[in-house]
Amino acid sequence: MRFLQRPNDPQQNHAGADNDSDSGERLQQIRAQSDSLLAAGDDAIQRALAGSNSEAFLRSTRQLGGQ
Amino acid sequence: MSERIMGVETEYAISGMQGEEAADHSTIIRHLLDLAHTSLPNLQDGSSSGLFLENGARFYLDCGMHMEYSTPEVSNPWDAVRYVEAGHDTMLSLIQRVGKERMPELQTGCYRVNVDYSGTGSTWGCHESYLHRMPPADLPRDLIPHLVTRQIYTGAGGFEPFSSGLKFTLSPRAAHIDRTISFDSTNARGIFHSKNEPLCSGYNRLHVICGENLCSHVAMFVKFGATSLVVAMAEAGLAPGSAVQLDSPLSAFRTVSGDVTLKRPLKITGQLNRMTAIEIQRHYLAMAEQHSRDKFMPLWAPEVCTQWRRVLDALDSSFDAACKMLDWPIKLHLFASHAARRGMNWSRLPLWTSIVERLHRAMELPMNGEIFPLDQAISPGTTVPGVVLRIAAFLHRKGLDWDELRSLLKLRAEFYEIDTRFGQLGPRGIFQMLDRDGVLEHQVSGVDNFEYATRNPPRKSRAKIRGAVVRRLAGYEEGRWVCYWDRIFSQKYGRMLDLSDPFAMSEAWCNIPREQAF
Numbered sequence: 257m258r259f260l261q262r263p264n265d266p267q268q269n270h271a272g273a274d275n276d277s278d279s280g281e282r283l284q285q286i287r288a289q290s291d292s293l294l295a296a297g298d299d300a301i302q303r304a305l306a307g308s309n310s311e312a313f314l315r316s317t318r319q320l321g322g323q
Numbered sequence: 324m325s326e327r328i329m330g331v332e333t334e335y336a337i338s339g340m341q342g343e344e345a346a347d348h349s350t351i352i353r354h355l356l357d358l359a360h361t362s363l364p365n366l367q368d369g370s371s372s373g374l375f376l377e378n379g380a381r382f383y384l385d386c387g388m389h390m391e392y393s394t395p396e397v398s399n400p401w402d403a404v405r406y407v408e409a410g411h412d413t414m415l416s417l418i419q420r421v422g423k424e425r426m427p428e429l430q431t432g433c434y435r436v437n438v439d440y441s442g443t444g445s446t447w448g449c450h451e452s453y454l455h456r457m458p459p460a461d462l463p464r465d466l467i468p469h470l471v472t473r474q475i476y477t478g479a480g481g482f483e484p485f486s487s488g489l490k491f492t493l494s495p496r497a498a499h500i501d502r503t504i505s506f507d508s509t510n511a512r513g514i515f516h517s518k519n520e521p522l523c524s525g526y527n528r529l530h531v532i533c534g535e536n537l538c539s540h541v542a543m544f545v546k547f548g549a550t551s552l553v554v555a556m557a558e559a560g561l562a563p564g565s566a567v568q569l570d571s572p573l574s575a576f577r578t579v580s581g582d583v584t585l586k587r588p589l590k591i592t593g594q595l596n597r598m599t600a601i602e603i604q605r606h607y608l609a610m611a612e613q614h615s616r617d618k619f620m621p622l623w624a625p626e627v628c629t630q631w632r633r634v635l636d637a638l639d640s641s642f643d644a645a646c647k648m649l650d651w652p653i654k655l656h657l658f659a660s661h662a663a664r665r666g667m668n669w670s671r672l673p674l675w676t677s678i679v680e681r682l683h684r685a686m687e688l689p690m691n692g693e694i695f696p697l698d699q700a701i702s703p704g705t706t707v708p709g710v711v712l713r714i715a716a717f718l719h720r721k722g723l724d725w726d727e728l729r730s731l732l733k734l735r736a737e738f739y740e741i742d743t744r745f746g747q748l749g750p751r752g753i754f755q756m757l758d759r760d761g762v763l764e765h766q767v768s769g770v771d772n773f774e775y776a777t778r779n780p781p782r783k784s785r786a787k788i789r790g791a792v793v794r795r796l797a798g799y800e801e802g803r804w805v806c807y808w809d810r811i812f813s814q815k816y817g818r819m820l821d822l823s824d825p826f827a828m829s830e831a832w833c834n835i836p837r838e839q840a841f
Contacts, residue, residue, distance in 0.1 A: 294660045304744040308740065319447065
């Protein structure tokens, strides 16, 4: 995801290194893993929020004082 | 000393919902404590209504009506993570039983979470303790730069709880830290907590209150391991923090918690060059690696250094690696993805947050995180017409309109719920679902056996004795035996087990005068 990339991110450093097959494979692997995390994350969020009213939920976890 | 002792306190949020109605907390807590008393082998906790368990841990009701679990004293970061997880298992089992056996009409939940987003301004803590033998007054110099900068891997991720917008932060609890050093832990909290309550003889206790509840094992492991090594180096006289004294620790703490790029430099006292949080962490790591096999270091120092380096390298190079490893990068990834699914432009979040906060300040409303009345603020009858006009002109120039902000504010509670449910214990927890799906890389080899740890104490501290004695005496003349961290005694029998040595490995019973007050 571009908003998370930084100047020394290998996704950027190796963007034009087509001749570096190891880096290319690693890059593909990283991208595939990242995509699978996002897909799993979206699914997990949908399941966690299913049928929930967020404001009522936050009221139910409210702490009454102290820490 | 080459052996270290540490411990962790975890405060839990709980919920009980009947439809969309929140159930009475005190009733849930009463059932939960009753189930704990009747189903877990225990001795009465002498200083509260809680109990000490057969694994040496303490389980009790803390101020603010939340349940708290203190791990037994452990001697390495593997056990620290293991017994934190054992606490989660114990809590989850009890809250599930409350739902099934006592209040079947309720949908119950338990959460390792750090801030209350409902507007109360409260926070749930995750405190760490480290025994040491150096003068307590010398610790802030060596610890504060570490505590400020370790947020890059100890941050739980989440949202700034007092913002009227939606502001992502590495460490949501950082908003509750408002001074550099404090004695208090429930108000006016400091980066460095100066209270020294050893609960044993011959040692001092560093009590860290600026940390957070985490899900990632490697984040927890490095948090406990690295902080232990910094304490060990300070104790050995290496002054690990002296070369990285921060000009303004509190300001630096806020800078680090708000900087997802990890690039913002921090001003170092007496130096022209500034350093990033990663560079300061690498300073501590380099010193730990250099001394990792010295006599004053624990045997596990090299493995901690390996994991510490793994985490810093991940943060410093491919961010995708950190996105599967540490709490705040995982959350940032998920939040941004969810925003896109909901049609929200994540990259414009800081802009909208600054706009709503500007309106908020202009209207002089309390900054408590409650929902901002946008429609009232920009209505023809607004109390701040000049500010609204200037913002409207700015939005027009940028091709934006109020509707985007209106949508964002509507989704705010949903993002807060996602953050809270990320750390939910059990199968509905988002982190737990991701872990089950095998898409994370947060595990540390050797951090396992959680179920065993719920019933058995660690091997290398006085907790081993405490746990064995709790198991032996539990249920034997209810209430006759009382347990504290440093002793177990019975007034009736005039007997006391001395646990004042934190490394005690054998039982040392003595007679006490029956009338002696404790």
